[in-house]
Amino acid sequence: MTSAAGRTGRLPREREDHYMRLSGAQVVGTKALLRVREDIRAAIEAKAMICVYGRTGHGKSFAVNASLRELAPTRTHRIQFRARPSTRDLRHELFHALGLHGRPPAHAIEFDRMLRAALTEPRVLVCDEAQWLSKLCFEYLRYLWDDTDTDTDLTIIFTGGNGCFEMLQSEPMLESRVYSWQEINPMPMEEVLTVIPAFHPVWADTDPELIATCDREAAHGNFRAWAKITHHLTVGMKETGRTTVGDDLLRWTYSKLSTRTRA
Ligand SMILES: Nc1ncnc2c1ncn2[C@@H]1O[C@H](COP(=O)(O)OP(=O)(O)O)[C@@H](O)[C@H]1O
Ligand SMILES: [Mg+2]
Secondary structure, eight states: OOOSSSTTTTTGEEEEEEEEGOOOOOOOHHHHHHHHHHHHHHHHHTEEEEEOOSTTSHHHHHHHHHHHHHHHHSEEEEEEEEOOOOOOHHHHHHHHEEEEEEEEOOOOHHHHHHHHTTTSSSSEEEETGGGGGHHHHHHHHHHHHTTTTTTOEEEEEEEOOOHHHHHHHHOHHHHEEEEEEEOOOOHHHHHHHHHHHOHHHHHHHHHHHHHHHIIIIIIIIHHHHHHHHHHHHHHHHHHHTOOOHHHHHHHHTTSSSHHHHHO
């Protein structure tokens, strides 16, 4: 079944955005974050639907959450899926994410009326891991967004793996309504070398050549991989009493990563 992460339907606390709440981690202004923030700003202004997509670990959810904390902290509602929901599941998820009171209506018509009425207030809806949504669920969200009868004031941000992009693209009804598409790619080496030293104190004084090697051999511009390596590294440094990142310790952290991350 489905479940919204953290505080039901609300933006998570800032610390929770960081992989395993990595202590000492900073929010860094990656190109992805800056582009997403601009797209979201424009989407809110236009009350549009947008899509932020790309492979896992590239910083999509982080960028969306950080941007919304700044742009629309009180009117953001999040739904997130870990399995394929039915439209019934989706209605319930929306009911909870929008903080509606009482019991969810038993009949679809009544449920739709209630959701549409709630959406006349300005809201930003984030659908994370949207690759799990079926065509019917996308259609349902489009129906709520497109509702001319009740004059809804809704911005929708679809975030997810490439499946989300493909599904939206494959339906002309949906594709034509998506205001902007933002693909989040791995950070290029040049960006890694500026972003990583600012990300965590352990990297601040590390030889850039070592950071470059780590990216080539293990992280491949994937931010989650960098966060994971940093986590192992801080544990390793604590255990061994070291204060600087050395080649041997770094290689020890690689050994903890799955071959998939390393590939
Ligand atoms: N701009 C950023 N600043 C700091 N850490 C980041 C940033 N972007 C991503 N991260 C780190 O990378 C991890 C993975 O990012 P996330 O947004 O969850 O990826 P995705 O949603 O694309 O799978 C985050 O939990 C966080 O630790
Ligand atoms: Mg994500």
